[in-house]
Amino acid sequence: QITLKESGPSLVKPTQTLTLTCTFSGFSLSSSGVGVGWIRQPPGKALEWLALIYWDDDKRYSPSLKTSLTITRDTSKNQVVLTMTNLDPVDTATYYCARRIYTYGQAIFDYWGQGTLVTVSS
């Protein structure tokens, strides 16, 4: 059974750094073709992709947020960590992590965590 779960603070102040952890089970981030990504969704708005990390430690970032994002993995703990610096109230959103897997030449987000709401406010 594949599961992912996000954890981190629910409230952060503007200019602070946010650290979110995705803890997963049922698959290995060391397996070829596997990745874990972060996607966020401001209240009432659409989904926005943030970052991805792959089995070979390749990392990809949204260009609009690249300077403020860092994604890392701990394969021994089955965790992926997203760090976002210099937060602003517009970063208030539900943050999801999701597994990305290559299947039949397609790379898809197939399993998602439940999401964690992060509010940025003083």
Next chain:
Amino acid sequence: DIQMTQSPSSLSASVGDRVTITCRASQGINNYLAWFQQKPGKAPKSLIYAASSLQSGVPSKFSGSGSGTDFTLTISSLQPEDFATYYCQQYNSYPLTFGGGTKVEIK
């Protein structure tokens, strides 16, 4: 960046209706398109990948079509559990981008 435009942004339909949602990419993305369903307060659920391949466990009332820049998601006979917001997503190139969503409401 590839922009994904969904239409309509919302629609009202009755149980049993056939519903079609359109997604247009700002440039060609081959068939690297996925569809997700999201219910209020829940995470997105993968429905379709490769524009027309059904994700495991997804009922066959959902179907997808298209290639290049124009894609559609069709629900053949709308049921109460299908009222939700639907998103398309391209994965032809980075950055990965989502459409703005289509909210399917009960008429």
